[in-house]
Amino acid sequence: MSKITAAITAVGAYVPEFILSNKVLETMVDTNDEWITSRTGIKERRILKDKDKGTSYLAIKAAENLIEKSGLNPAEIDCVLVATATPDMPVAATAVYVATQIGAVNAFAYDLQAACSSFLYGMSTASAYVETGRYKKVLLIGADKMSSIIDYTDRATCIIFGDGAGCVLFEPNHEGFGFQDEILRSDGIGREYLKIEAGGSILPASEETVANKQHYVFQDGKTVFKYAVSNMADISERIMQKNNLSNDDVDWLISHQANKRIIDATSQRMGLADEKVLVNIEKYGNTTSATLPLLLSDFEHKFKKGDNLIFASFGGGFTWGSIYLKWAYDKKQTN
Numbered sequence: 001m002s003k004i005t006a007a008i009t010a011v012g013a014y015v016p017e018f019i020l021s022n023k024v025l026e027t028m029v030d031t032n033d034e035w036i037t038s039r040t041g042i043k044e045r046r047i048l049k050d051k052d053k054g055t056s057y058l059a060i061k062a063a064e065n066l067i068e069k070s071g072l073n074p075a076e077i078d079c080v081l082v083a084t085a086t087p088d089m090p091v092a093a094t095a096v097y098v099a100t101q102i103g104a105v106n107a108f109a110y111d112l113q114a115a116c117s118s119f120l121y122g123m124s125t126a127s128a129y130v131e132t133g134r135y136k137k138v139l140l141i142g143a144d145k146m147s148s149i150i151d152y153t154d155r156a157t158c159i160i161f162g163d164g165a166g167c168v169l170f171e172p173n174h175e176g177f178g179f180q181d182e183i184l185r186s187d188g189i190g191r192e193y194l195k196i197e198a199g200g201s202i203l204p205a206s207e208e209t210v211a212n213k214q215h216y217v218f219q220d221g222k223t224v225f226k227y228a229v230s231n232m233a234d235i236s237e238r239i240m241q242k243n244n245l246s247n248d249d250v251d252w253l254i255s256h257q258a259n260k261r262i263i264d265a266t267s268q269r270m271g272l273a274d275e276k277v278l279v280n281i282e283k284y285g286n287t288t289s290a291t292l293p294l295l296l297s298d299f300e301h302k303f304k305k306g307d308n309l310i311f312a313s314f315g316g317g318f319t320w321g322s323i324y325l326k327w328a329y330d331k332k333q334t335n
């Protein structure tokens, strides 16, 4: 019997309608469009305004988009993974609610959290389930309502993040397409530089933690930037070397969208031409777990069967890594 590889066979996405532009941010904090654009590449981001809706809303919409596009019967899904740093609640898992709402009645479901690398790590988990033959249809969703943990008086963070969701279906492939290789890393040194201090077991929520704004994202941007540039570039170069891929062999770089300058540093190290480097940060900002699947959704029409994709991410923790995947299909006709 031929070896089973885990291929992405369908993609879905959702972003909320409300657009928060750099111009509007200028009226909220001491910043300007020129600074944000030149330092990050971001022009606008999407925000889920409805107060009663959480990350599950974004995840369900993205999953429904995939189901509609692909004709997938949700009852056939074996497992639903939601990669997220902003679950609906600390307990119970967002993925369980999402699975039930989309009709994945025969699936088990759980959340996966590794900050901005949640989706990349989730790709490793989902594909391993499929490669081993244990499960046949694994739905991996990356979703974050970052606006729920951002202080909109802090110009260091509020200009960066946005809300969104994307998802992929992993299925067995017998022609060698799909997941090829990975290098994943983490380093606990990072937790001082990018964190939400309160609300966990070390510092549970209290009147004091709320007053001190300790439930919002804190980021030492300069330090995170330095680690992100060197680690993401290193690991992407290493996965190419490990798989004997030249820059001509790589068709697309699917990089986490945190800062255009970090993406540029990575693609330069890989020696890639600009047209192979997929970027949509100008539209959505940093959507944390949703950046990679939102790129797949926006650029799905460009991918051809057999294309070599390199995924790369860097995020809080620190967590980072690179995945090499062979695209498994030419664009499907949708109604």
Ligand code: UT7
Residues within 6 Å of the ligand: 030, 031, 032, 035, 036, 039, 040, 116, 155, 156, 159, 220, 221, 222, 223, 224, 225, 228, 257, 258, 259, 262, 286, 314, 315, 316
């Ligand atoms: O996705 C998870 C991983 N996260 C990342 O990868 C993010 C990594 N970090 C970054 O992308 C960048 O560090 C930022 C975009 C967050 C900041 O850019 P930077 O070039 O590192 O700026 P900086 O923090 O060094 O600040 C430079 C200057 C400072 O002023 P002085 O001290 O030079 O007078 C800041 O006070 O820019 C000032 N500044 C701003 N000015 C206008 C900081 N934020 C803003 C702002 N608008 N929003």
